[in-house]
Amino acid sequence: MNLPTVKSVEALHRKYAPSDSAFESVWEHVNIIWSIAEELIANQPSLKLNPQLVKVGCLVHDIGVYKLYDKKGNIDTKNYITHGILGYEILQSEGYPDYLCSFPRNHIGVGVTKKDIKTQKLPLPLANYTPKTLEEKIVTFADKFHSKSDPPIFNSVSFYKKFLSDKFGEHKVKIFESMLKEFGEPDLKTIMKRFNYSPDRIRQSP
Secondary structure, three states, rough: OOOOOHHHHHHHHHHHOHHHHHHHHHHHHHHHHHHHHHHHHHOOOOOOOOOHHHHHHHHHOHHHHHHHEEOOEEEOHHHHHHHHHHHHHHHHHOOOOOHHHHHHHOOOOEEHHHHHHHHHHHOOOOOEEEOOOHHHHHHHHHHHHHHHOOOEEEEHHHHHHHHHHHHHHHHHHHHHHHHHHHHHOHHHHHHHHOOOOOOOEEEEEO
16 A cells, blocks of 8 residues: 655645645644544554554545635635545545545545435535545544634534534434444543643533
8 A cells, every 4th residue: 555645745735725824724633633543543452454544544534625715714614514525536636546535535524424415405416425444434533523613622522422413413423422432532631732722622512
């Protein structure tokens, strides 16, 4: 498996980022997600996965977000769910293999199904966008613990479970809980300190 270097992935981000601030926001996020995934892997040595593939998957998973920035630097939140497909298209156009292109496509939420697209009338081509490999799955899971909001913030397990329950239903909570059982809960306080986040920059469920 021929994987790109961190330097080449960073160059790809800089190529598509419409501004320095957009690059900084997305690049920090993907590195935080890798730090979360790296810790989960370290705590679960029995996992049969490729850590380097997970690392690159983390670093490319949100590349499509750049396509949603307008000229004023605002993100098109209405169509934000399309950033997975947009990232898939970017990586394809750059000649990346499908085992990397699939990370952006399949990481949204805890997976998006045809049924989700139909019932929620989502702006996506009708298909199943769910993590297929263990590497995709752990990137999808790790991604749930940090948000590129303004200001960016971490999400606790309790917050994310309530968010899923309120917005998408208990069946999505069960998927998240199965991931939690498989991968464990990350030590967010340590990662927050590493990236210079204050202790209050984490959302808890009300």
